[in-house]
Amino acid sequence: MPTPPPTGPLCTRATLASDLRALGVEPGETLLVHSSLSSLGWVCGGRVAVVQALLDALGPDGTLVVPAHTGDNSDPKDWGNPPVPEEWWPAVREATPAYDPLTTPTSGIGVIPEAVRSWPGALRSAHPQTSFAAVGPAAAVLTAGHAQDCMLGERSPLARLEKADARVLLLGAGFDSCTAFHLAEYRIPSPVAENGRAVMTPQGRRWVTVRETSVSSDRFDELGADYERDRPVVRGTVGAATVRLFPLADAVAYAEKWLPVHRPGDV
Template sequence: MSTPPLTGTLCTRATIAADLRALGVEPGETLLVHSSLSSLGWVCGGRVAVVQALLDALGPEGTLVVPTHTGNNSDPEQWGNPPVPEEWWPAIRESTPAYDPLTTPSGGIGVIPEAVRTWPGALRSAHPQTSFAAVGPAAAALTAGHAQDCRLGERSPLARLEKAGARVLLLGAGFDSCTAFHLAEYRIEAPEADEGRAVMTPLGRRWEVVRETSISSDRFDELGADYERDRPVIRGRVGAAQVRLFPVAEAVAYAQRWLPVHRPPEV
C-alpha cells in the first residue's frame, strides 16, 4: 500500500524570505521571533531553511533574536506538566546540570530557536532559565549583561530590544508566546517568589535560590487580542502560518497599562 503524497503548502527558503519581505520585514532591523515550524506547511530544509530565510530577509546588517529558554532548570516542586514525585525532588536539585550558554539546549519553545542557538556566530545570554540567542551585528550588545536575578526585566535582552527599536515577529505563534509582555510585569506591582536553578560558579556547580519577580503568560492571549484591536499590528501569512509583526516598545507600553486593570495582582 503506497503512502499518499503530501498536500498543503510547500515552503522553501526563497518563498519564506519573499513572504517575510512582503509582510514588511526590513533589511537591517532587529527582530525578536517566536515561531512554530509546523504552522508554515511542509518546509523544504526544515528549521535550517527557516533561519536562512529570516537572515535573508534581515540582510547582513539585521539581527535575529530568539528565546532559548530552559524551563527544566527549575525547582521540581513547581513542575506540573508533568509533575514528579516529591521523593524525587532532592535528587533532581542535586543532579540537574548547570546552565551552560554553549551547550544547554533550549526547551519548550519549538525547534527554530534551537537552530538559531547553534548557528555559526550565534551569541546567547547568561540567564540560566530565560536566555536569548542572537545572530547579527547587534547580537553582542543585546545578549550581554543578562542579570542572574532578572529573567525578563530591565537587565535582560528584552529591555535592550525595546531600546533598540526592535520588532516582534509571531511566526505561526500566538500572543501567549510573546515574551515582550513580560517586561511590563517588571514595571507594575507584581508579587515575587523564590526560584531555584542549577548554575556554574568558580567553585563548581551548585543549586541556588534567588528572589525574582513572578511572571506568567496567563491571559496573554486576551491581552494580545486587545492590543491588536487598539494598535496597528501588521498581519499576514508566511507559507500557511498566520503572522503578526509589531514593535516591542508599543507592546510593552500597552501591556503595562492593560495588566493592572485586567490581571491585577492577587492580594
C-alpha cells in the same frame, strides 16, 4: 494503510524570505521571533531553511533574536507537566546539569530557536532559565548583561531590544508566546517568587534559589487580541502561518496599562 502525502503549501528558503519581505520585514532591523515550524506548511529544509530565510530578509546588517529558554532547569517542586514524585526532588536538584550558554539545549519553545542557538556566530545571554540567542551585528549588545535574578526585566535582553527599537514577529505563534509582555510585569507592582536552578559558579556547579519577579503568560492571548484591535499590528501570512509584526516598545507600553486592569489579582 499508506502514509498520506504531506499537506502544503510547499515552502522553501526563497519563498519564506519573499513572504517575510512582503509582510514588511526590513533589511537591517532587529527582530525578536517567536515561531512554530509546523504552522508554516511543508518546509523544504525544515528549521534550517526558516533561519536562513529570516537572515535573508534581515540582510547582513540585521539581527535575529529568539528566546532560548531552558525551563527544565528549574525546581522539580514546581513541575506540573508532568509532575515528578516528591521523593525524587533532592536527587533531581543534585543531578540537574548547570546551565552553559554554549551547550545547554533549549527546551519547550520549539525547534527554530534551537537552530538559532547553535547557528555559527550565535551569542546567548546568561540567564539559566530565560536566555535569548541572537545572530547578527547587534547580538553582543543585546545578549550582554542578562542578570541571574532578572528573567525578563530591565536587566534582560528584552529591555535592550526595547532600546534598539526592535520589532516582534509572531511566526505562526500566538500572543500567549509574546515574551515582550513580560517586560511590562516588571514595571507594575507584581508578586515575587523563589526560583531554583543549577548554575556554574567559580566554586563549581551549585543549586541556587533566587528571588525574582513572578512572571505569567496568563491572559496574554486576551491582551494580544486587545492590542491588535487598538494598535497598528501588521498581519499576514508566511507559508500557511498567520503572522503578526509589531514594535516591541509599543507592545510593552500597552501591556503596562492593560495588565493592572485585567489581572488586578497579580498586583
